[in-house]
Amino acid sequence: MELAMLLQWPRRDKHLGAHEYPEFVKIVEVGPRDGLQNEKEIVPTEVKVQLIDRLSDTGLSVIEATSFVSSKWVPQMADHTEVLQGIRKSPNVRYPVLTPNMHGFQNALAAGATEVAVFGSASETFSRKNINCSIDESMLRFEEVLNAAKDQQIPVRGYVSCALGCPHEGPIDPSKVTEVAKRLYEMGCYEVSLGDTVGVGTPGSMAAMLRSVTREVPCRALAVHCHDTYGQALANILTALQMGVCVVDSAVAGLGGCPYAQGSSGNVSTEDVLYMLHGMGIQTGVDLSKMIAVGDFICHSLNRKTNSRVAQARGSQL
């Protein structure tokens, strides 16, 4: 699929009951980055590369490959250069990488990155605790990255964390999420992913937040990144789809626990999202059976059980 088409969805809707849903939803697979970053076990480079290569064959069009953050902060991603250089780059797939600042951006470029992502927060406290600076300061850093990226014609995706609640501050006002999302979009991010970082959101808070954000950022440039810590992810994703969002982040096998609730789940499973979307007749281009197989592979490598209910059910077929 051409990059231009990917960046600007013409939204076609389908009717199901009283609601309109997109005909196509783009899945952004964050397992190799957000997933592995939040797993206790550090995975060797070859396994990361294999994971990404297998994901490349499932029909996904976007696979977040790694993070160019200092290995002091995120040891799981210390092998970022090797991973990016080791993967087989499928022609129909993009491999964005996280870049917190200019330094990370330059390293990413040198390693062959062709798309990057920057990570803002809707919560001041979370921003300070997570990346050691205020929201405003982080935006200034990102502007630098955006300017450099523009020069290199590298598309940039923006993330807003704590969109439905913060582990430190509690509830987050939708207007704050809108402020940050708008800033990221206006500085040049082609897409803004709104993250329910601690999974506390429910359809009510999702709808309220999106209603606010969509006043300032077009729906087609929005994505939702729901965590399943309280089991609310699919209901929240459904709500987002009803409100016109057509990009969903998820992680194969639901990799990545919640760093704020030890032992709890984190990312929503790609398999479970696909099952819902396909069941509703919404296309994704992704092959569910292949995804389940990839999930099996990485769980085996991590010596852990899958978080995907679909994989559990299919794996225990009659």
Next chain:
Amino acid sequence: IIKYFGSIPRRVKIVEVGPRDGLQNEKTIVPAETKIRLIDMLSDSGLSVIEATSFVSPKWVPQMADQMEVMKGIRRKPGVSYPVLTPNLKGFQAAVEAGASEVAIFGAASELFSKKNINCSVEESLQRFEQVMVAAKAAGVPVRGYVSCVLGCPYEGKVAPAKVAKVAKRLYSMGCYEISLGDTIGVGTPGGMSEMLEAVSKVVPVGALAVHCHDTYGQALANILVALQMGVSVVDSSVGGLGGCPYAQGASGNVATEDVVYMLHGLGIQTGVDLPKLMDAGAFICHSLNRRTSSKVSQATHCKL
């Protein structure tokens, strides 16, 4: 928000099926005292309906063999209803003798499932239920009707919404005050749920409908949300997500009451349920069963920083 949630009910009744549907599908059999304590704890959590047990032959369902003891041992909280399953007239009579003041009957939308599960056709089962209905009316006992396999059957695969509507209508016209539509193997997704509800609500008023979603494929909360959006205001669930799926070994079954309540309260919907007390009941029964809770809300809450 109005456009998306304008028609959702302000109040939802939770029908807690943990002590029956939940325990019936757990490998470990728990003694009567444990069941009684569970039900008593649930009674204190604000629930208004708790399915207590099943008057099915212990030959078929050994987990419910202590039905009499449980029924007589529980503390009946005023304002709380304790329905029991009764597959036929004999079960009904035993239930009434044990003090039951509400019963439930279980039909299927799939012929094959009916044959394999209760050894007779859907029509034959409905005739058995008519007998129960006559006796129940005479005794002034309300009856709830269940329809299983409403979004798919482990044997037949797809199930036509028209078939679900037909069975639901029959149970309702027979006198069931409420019809619980069950996604028995959890295969349904929001599209199928709304299609099925559209068909059923044409022949049974939506106020008399409930959804009983299984979370085997993780779809339960999304399916429940769609049902709420279509005006359904009664949701069945099981504390701790008790009860695996007999058709997919090791997979999950019932949706966890804690997770449903979390979503409903987040939507501003009243349930009357005290979530912390509910979680206590869940923790108790999971400890007794020596198993981890299937409720994500419980897992997250007990793992707080």
